[in-house]
Amino acid sequence: MTLTWYLVLAAILFTIGAAGVLVRRNAIVVFMCVELMLNSVNLTLVTFARATGTLDGQVMAFFVMVVAAAEVVVGLAIIMSIYRTRRSASVDDANLLKY
Amino acid sequence: MAEAAPAEGLAAAAWLLIALPMAGAAVLLLAGRRADRWGHLLGCATVLAAFLLGVLITVDVAGLPERSAAVELFTFIATGSLDVRAGLLVDPLSLAFVLLITGVGSLIHVYSVGYMAHDPGRRRFFGYLNLFVAAMLLLVLGDSFVALYVGWEGVGLASYLLIAFWYRRPAAATAAKKAFIMNRVGDVGLALAIFVMFAQLGTTSFEGVFGSVEALAGGTLTALGLLLLLGACGKSGQFPLQSWLPDAMEGPTPVSALIHAATMVTAGVYLIARAAPIYDQTPTARAAVLAVGALTLMIGAIAGCAYDDIKKVLAWSTVSQIGYMFLAVGLGPVGYAAGLAHLLTHGFFKAGLFLGAGSVMHAMGDQVDMRRFGGLARKVPITFVTFGLGYLALIGFPFLSGYFTKDAIIEAALDRGDTWGLVLGGVAILGAGLTAFYMTRLMLLTFAGKARWTDDQHPHESPPVMTVPMILLAVGSVGAGFVLVSVAPLADWLEPVFGEPAEPEHVIAPALVAAVVTAVAAAGVVAAWLFVGRREVPLTAPARVSPVTRAARNALYADTVNESLFMRPGQWLTRALVWVDNRGVDGAVNGLAAAFGGSSSRLGRAQTGFVRTYALGMLGGAVVVAGALLAVTAG
Numbered sequence: 001m002t003l004t005w006y007l008v009l010a011a012i013l014f015t016i017g018a019a020g021v022l023v024r025r026n027a028i029v030v031f032m033c034v035e036l037m038l039n040s041v042n043l044t045l046v047t048f049a050r051a052t053g054t055l056d057g058q059v060m061a062f063f064v065m066v067v068a069a070a071e072v073v074v075g076l077a078i079i080m081s082i083y084r085t086r087r088s089a090s091v092d093d094a095n096l097l098k099y
Numbered sequence: 100m101a102e103a104a105p106a107e108g109l110a111a112a113a114w115l116l117i118a119l120p121m122a123g124a125a126v127l128l129l130a131g132r133r134a135d136r137w138g139h140l141l142g143c144a145t146v147l148a149a150f151l152l153g154v155l156i157t158v159d160v161a162g163l164p165e166r167s168a169a170v171e172l173f174t175f176i177a178t179g180s181l182d183v184r185a186g187l188l189v190d191p192l193s194l195a196f197v198l199l200i201t202g203v204g205s206l207i208h209v210y211s212v213g214y215m216a217h218d219p220g221r222r223r224f225f226g227y228l229n230l231f232v233a234a235m236l237l238l239v240l241g242d243s244f245v246a247l248y249v250g251w252e253g254v255g256l257a258s259y260l261l262i263a264f265w266y267r268r269p270a271a272a273t274a275a276k277k278a279f280i281m282n283r284v285g286d287v288g289l290a291l292a293i294f295v296m297f298a299q300l301g302t303t304s305f306e307g308v309f310g311s312v313e314a315l316a317g318g319t320l321t322a323l324g325l326l327l328l329l330g331a332c333g334k335s336g337q338f339p340l341q342s343w344l345p346d347a348m349e350g351p352t353p354v355s356a357l358i359h360a361a362t363m364v365t366a367g368v369y370l371i372a373r374a375a376p377i378y379d380q381t382p383t384a385r386a387a388v389l390a391v392g393a394l395t396l397m398i399g400a401i402a403g404c405a406y407d408d409i410k411k412v413l414a415w416s417t418v419s420q421i422g423y424m425f426l427a428v429g430l431g432p433v434g435y436a437a438g439l440a441h442l443l444t445h446g447f448f449k450a451g452l453f454l455g456a457g458s459v460m461h462a463m464g465d466q467v468d469m470r471r472f473g474g475l476a477r478k479v480p481i482t483f484v485t486f487g488l489g490y491l492a493l494i495g496f497p498f499l500s501g502y503f504t505k506d507a508i509i510e511a512a513l514d515r516g517d518t519w520g521l522v523l524g525g526v527a528i529l530g531a532g533l534t535a536f537y538m539t540r541l542m543l544l545t546f547a548g549k550a551r552w553t554d555d556q557h558p559h560e561s562p563p564v565m566t567v568p569m570i571l572l573a574v575g576s577v578g579a580g581f582v583l584v585s586v587a588p589l590a591d592w593l594e595p596v597f598g599e600p601a602e603p604e605h606v607i608a609p610a611l612v613a614a615v616v617t618a619v620a621a622a623g624v625v626a627a628w629l630f631v632g633r634r635e636v637p638l639t640a641p642a643r644v645s646p647v648t649r650a651a652r653n654a655l656y657a658d659t660v661n662e663s664l665f666m667r668p669g670q671w672l673t674r675a676l677v678w679v680d681n682r683g684v685d686g687a688v689n690g691l692a693a694a695f696g697g698s699s700s701r702l703g704r705a706q707t708g709f710v711r712t713y714a715l716g717m718l719g720g721a722v723v724v725a726g727a728l729l730a731v732t733a734g
Binding site: 022023030094096097098 | 706709710711715718
């Protein structure tokens with residue numbers, strides 16, 4: 001087994017996620033991109049765990065999933081409340097927090 | 100100086116001398132309007148009681164072998180090696196002053212009852228006067244330079260309060276500030292002298308300081324002498340600090356009589372006489388005293404010739420007469436008794452003259468311009484006679500007070516026997532001629548000639564409560580000199596303080612000196628008659644006058660010099676400092692704050708509110724951190 005394929009896949013996924021976060025305006029899409037980045041990291045963790053034959057990376061991946069689930073709950077709630085007040089899910093419309 | 104034995108009997112109660120007027124002042128100033136009805140009576144009573152007590156103590160102490168007694172009061176400051184005790188020294192010198200202060204003070208208090216009768220602030224006036232008497236007594240009775248200094252500042256305060264008694268008048272308020280500030284200049288000298296004593300000797304008691312003067316280096320002694328002289332010049336209105344005294348005439352006339360003629364302004368003479376053991380060791384400082392005395396004597400006499408304000412002429416006369424006293428005490432052992440005798444007789448006749456001037460002002464509705472007087476001799480006969488006797492005493496009319504005491508000073512100066520003795524004696528004789536001139540001018544302008552009053556004036560003689568003190572002071576003006584020089588010589592009385600009076604070796608026969616002085620004074624009188632008495636007196640001062648007259652009218656430009664040398668540069672300095680403070684100090688602080696504020700508000704623009712901007716920032720940061728990590732681990 002070579003690490004390369006897994007790591008390259010993870011890097012591609014991460015890049016897609018990061019690019020999506022930066023360029024998309026729809027909050028839901030941005031959110032999904034964040035999930036994509038998290039999962040690409042999970043893939044990296046699991047890959048290295050497998051390669052080194054230890055469980056540390058896998059345990060870490062579980063933690064990431066749990067945190068991601070919690071984050072989704074809070075994040076979707078915030079998006080819902082923004083949508084209710086602004087009738088829009090665009091992240092650019094929530095721009096009050098500035099100078 | 101003889102060592103004073105601990106006081107017993109009446110002398111131990113000497114603290115009462117100070118406590119009585121002090122209590123009077125406290126009651127008068129704290130009781131408020133409740134005391135308005137009887138306040139002036141209490142004010143007179145405390146000073147009279149102090150006078151009687153002073154007389155009793157004098158009689159008591161005169162019987163002691165050393166004629167002096169020390170009164171221990173309490174420990175004033177005690178920290179580590181610094182131990183300042185408050186105590187009183189009752190000796191012939193301080194007793195002479197006590198009798199002058201309380202005696203003349205009582206008369207002036209009584210006079211003030213009438214003079215201030217219609218003033219709503221009469222109670223406050225008496226409170227301040229009592230405060231002054233208490234401070235002045237502390238000044239002369241204190242047994243250390245620190246005690247003296249407390250009294251010294253006390254009389255300065257009382258003088259300030261009384262000059263500014265009519266504080267609603269801007270001139271009075273300004274004059275009071277001027278007096279206070281110029282006194283501070285002198286006080287710095289006295290304070291520094293006390294510091295030097297602490298540093299060099301560790302004590303300021305007269306006994307301790309005078310007992311160890313010989314251990315001091317010559318330079319230190321000279322510095323001490325000059326610093327004390329600076330203090331004396333400030334308090335006594337001597338050159339170069341003379342110009343506050345004539346302005347101080349803005350105060351009520353009894354104040355001018357008591358503080359600015361008879362007592363406080365002579366404190367400088369007291370200081371130098373008291374510090375005789377220091378001056379005995381330092382010819383330099385003593386020469387400075389002589390120079391100051393001779394110079395001030397002439398400045399006062401010249402300026403006195405040109406003023407039209409009756410009180411200012413008398414004030415310049417005071418400056419000049421105190422110059423005589425400085426000259427006398429600057430001569431050393433031969434002059435102390437002469438100077439102090441002149442001080443005492445001057446206290447009588449100058450207080451009498453001021454009270455007379457007050458009576459004239461009372462008659463003329465507070466007019467002080469002598470060009471608006473004239474022909475008052477018939478209208479205010481008692482004032483005229485008492486004032487006239489004071490005048491004759493001052494110009495040295497034969498066998499009146501000034502004749503004896505002023506001649507004694509001139510003789511003492513001439514007895515030096517050297518060129519300087521001749522110069523000083525000549526200056527003093529010339530001063531006597533000028534004194535005769537300006538005082539005769541004052542007499543002629545005020546009492547003789549035609550009436551030049553404004554229409555609404557109806558001169559009337561003052562009530563007895565004012566004239567009786569004037570009569571008593573006139574009696575003193577006539578007799579005091581003879582008593583102090585011949586009947587009960589002051590020199591003998593002061594012997595425990597200054598030592599056995601030396602038998603004078605006359606270089607020029609006293610009879611000749613007396614004849615010359617009298618002739619010069621007579622010439623002054625005649626000159627005044629020629630210039631003033633014979634002619635019509637213009638109602639306004641002539642504008643076209645010689646430069647000498649103009650200089651004299653401006654008091655020899657002392658104020659101009661002070662203003663251009665000290666006041667203006669001082670103002671420039673303060674203005675420059677204000678500028679530096681505003682622009683420099685404040686500028687730096689404000690500029691720093693503005694720089695932070697401006698830059699932060701510009702940096703704040705980076706906060707756009709767009710989530711993706713922040714996300715990009717985070718990504719960029721993460722990339723940089725990762726890159727740095729890689730660089731570090733790879734390197």
